[in-house]
């Protein structure tokens with residue numbers, strides 16, 4: 411077996427997390443194996459450290475990295491309680507509104523690869539807030555809708571991470 415890339419330790423063990431098989435260094439915890447598996451598990455660990463629902467964490471991270479955007483809440487959704495995932499955010503200033511346009515365009519472009527129709531709702535709490543969430547026809551979504559929406563979250567995070575680097579993304 412190959413030694414650990416990070417520390418050179420030779421005790422590298424096969425592990426499985428959430429259906430992803432990887433190799434984990436017994437000494438330093440570094441992961442190796444398939445790129446997608448390693449990235450998924452590292453994201454889940456980071457989410458746990460940040461205290462955020464793991465499935466939605468990638469989306470929250472992508473939104474938080476945008477200038478002028480502040481994420482105020484992030485929910486990964488719950489099948490048994492039929493709660494859809496959503497990420498609530500504020501536009502801190504005019505830059506945030508430019509990002510809103512970017513986000514809406516990104517959702518439009520990635521719509522074909524999503525199971526649900528994702529949208530940005532406008533809401534008012536103590537100030538103007540926006541909610542990234544899937545659109546459903548009823549106030550009580552089916553468990554299956556929640557499952558589909560949760561399945562979309564990693565795709566959404568990847569689409570955002572990709573789009574912010576593209577030339578059409580306006581930089582405020």
Ligand SMILES: [Zn+2]
Pocket residue numbers: 414415416417418419435436437438439440
């Ligand atoms: Zn190691």
